[in-house]
Amino acid sequence: MNIERYLTEHRQGTPGQIFRLLRQGRVTVNDVVVDSPRKLVTSQDDVRVDKLAVAGRQPQYYVFNKPMGFQLSLDPTAPRSLGSLLNGFDQQWQLQALTDLPREAVGAVIASDDTQFLMDVDAQNWLSTCRVQLTGVTVPEIATNPAFQNLTTQVDQISQTMTISLQTADVAAAVATLSQLTGVTGPVERTALGPLSCPVDLAIGTYRGLTASEIDSLLGEGIPTK
Numbered sequence: 001m002n003i004e005r006y007l008t009e010h011r012q013g014t015p016g017q018i019f020r021l022l023r024q025g026r027v028t029v030n031d032v033v034v035d036s037p038r039k040l041v042t043s044q045d046d047v048r049v050d051k052l053a054v055a056g057r058q059p060q061y062y063v064f065n066k067p068m069g070f071q072l073s074l075d076p077t078a079p080r081s082l083g084s085l086l087n088g089f090d091q092q093w094q095l096q097a098l099t100d101l102p103r104e105a106v107g108a109v110i111a112s113d114d115t116q117f118l119m120d121v122d123a124q125n126w127l128s129t130c131r132v133q134l135t136g137v138t139v140p141e142i143a144t145n146p147a148f149q150n151l152t153t154q155v156d157q158i159s160q161t162m163t164i165s166l167q168t169a170d171v172a173a174a175v176a177t178l179s180q181l182t183g184v185t186g187p188v189e190r191t192a193l194g195p196l197s198c199p200v201d202l203a204i205g206t207y208r209g210l211t212a213s214e215i216d217s218l219l220g221e222g223i224p225t226k
Helices: 003-009 015-023 115-123 171-179 212-218
Strands: 027-029 047-049 061-066 106-112 128-135 148-156 161-168 189-193 207-209
Touching: 003 015, 003 027, 003 047, 015 212, 106 115, 128 171, 148 171, 161 171
Parallel strands: 106 189
Antiparallel strands: 027 047, 061 106, 061 207, 128 161, 128 189, 148 161
């Protein structure tokens, strides 16, 4: 069979990821780099990705809804960390997180044991969507920052509250600015990272695996299905 099918059957990623692995020179057959998906292989060949035999490489991809005050360490023994949220099975993976969400914020965080995947996602320079809720219906003055885009305000006259959201590549600046507004009722929340929205059914303090379409979208290879 060809290398593309071989890697697919051995759960080495989505079709888009497998093409990316080949393009990046991360696949070898008998110690020779392979970049063509049509390369034929047999069960006798030594096929590796990132120098790991495919039988021993099962990459993991997760999205966490990070609670307020939690650090981004995936060490299961670290208190108040993403690692402390892992179930017993997932604690075996050597996971890392994109370290771009401050401790005092909540919301979507991407984690994986595929270091190159995290680097590739980071290289996309996705904008984060951040929001905060306030009491009152008077729109506060927000400090001008060229890194902030698409600033919107939604006012709820019935509950006398408002929601302010913006998009930015500078998440730390957004969290610092939004959290200091008058009338803030809770932490700043990252509701989306580029094309990936924090799942509405993902409770704070929980996580789930990324779908194939979500993985591809984070790599700039498509848009996740609804």
